[in-house]
Amino acid sequence: MRIEKIFFLCDAPEFAQLRLQDPSTTTMEGLIAFNKHLLFVMTIIVVLVGWLLFATISNYDEFNTQKSQSFFHSNALEIVWTSLPALTLLNLASPSFTLLYSMDEISTPEISVKIIGHQWYWSYEISDFDTMATCMDSDKTLKYTCYLLTEESISQKNYLGFFRLLETNKRVLLPSNTHLRLLVTSVDVLHSWAIPSFGVKVDACPGRLNQVNVFLKRIGMFFGQCSEICGVNHGFMPIALLVVPSIQYHYFVVSKLF
Numbered sequence: 176m177r178i179e180k181i182f183f184l185c186d187a188p189e190f191a192q193l194r195l196q197d198p199s200t201t202t203m204e205g206l207i208a209f210n211k212h213l214l215f216v217m218t219i220i221v222v223l224v225g226w227l228l229f230a231t232i233s234n235y236d237e238f239n240t241q242k243s244q245s246f247f248h249s250n251a252l253e254i255v256w257t258s259l260p261a262l263t264l265l266n267l268a269s270p271s272f273t274l275l276y277s278m279d280e281i282s283t284p285e286i287s288v289k290i291i292g293h294q295w296y297w298s299y300e301i302s303d304f305d306t307m308a309t310c311m312d313s314d315k316t317l318k319y320t321c322y323l324l325t326e327e328s329i330s331q332k333n334y335l336g337f338f339r340l341l342e343t344n345k346r347v348l349l350p351s352n353t354h355l356r357l358l359v360t361s362v363d364v365l366h367s368w369a370i371p372s373f374g375v376k377v378d379a380c381p382g383r384l385n386q387v388n389v390f391l392k393r394i395g396m397f398f399g400q401c402s403e404i405c406g407v408n409h410g411f412m413p414i415a416l417l418v419v420p421s422i423q424y425h426y427f428v429v430s431k432l433f
């Protein structure tokens with residue numbers, strides 16, 4: 176199957192891709208900025224350590240000790256090479272912890288999406304529509320079961336724009352610019368629900384409920400995969416999400432349930 180580049184933004188893997196996918200949440204924007212910051216610091220460390228090694232090997236050997244004898248037991252140098260790595264670590268730790276704790280932050284969500292991992296597909300339930308108080312009414316629950324869409328099941332005339340091993344028979348609809356709470360669990364083995372564009376990777380553990388908060392800043396089609404080795408078909412349980420404007424989502428829910 177041919178993969179055409181149909182999106183302006185990178186929300187699905189591209190051929191020979193080197194960078195991360197484009198962010199759709201503030202978390203992912205933060206992760207990308209942190210990644211760039213890390214790369215910058217790492218480059219300086221690699222160049223500095225490489226230069227030190229080269230200078231040491233070429234300037235100080237057993238036949239050339241004149242220079243090294245001049246700073247035998249240098250206190251100043253020891254202070255510098257102990258404090259510099261410590262300061263570098265502090266410089267990395269502070270944005271890292273800020274990001275980590277910002278991911279745990281839960282602001283009043285309007286919709287909770289229950290994500291359940293199965294061997295080997297994902298199922299979704301959305302039931303608490305904030306203004307409609309339908310929690311207890313099982314008829315008023317959106318339920319999806321999303322299986323992999325195989326190449327054979329896509330009609331030959333119409334295969335352009337479909338991503339191999341990333342499409343599901345049903346796409347989960349989510350609203351943009353809305354605080355969403357994702358509740359992730361599993362009914363059999365460990366799975367992991369991961370969407371690179373969201374900066375989300377939550378483990379789905381049987382008997383446990385993991386929670387993550389997302390706020391999607393833009394509309395689009397987003398793809399992800401199970402990211403925990405969960406059995407023979409681990410590679411064949413993709414996630415396909417369609418993010419639409421919240422008003423469109425509202426009309427969809429009303430037309431489906433009311």
Ligand SMILES: [Cu+2]
Pocket residue numbers: 292365366367401402403404405409412
């Ligand atoms: Cu899995």
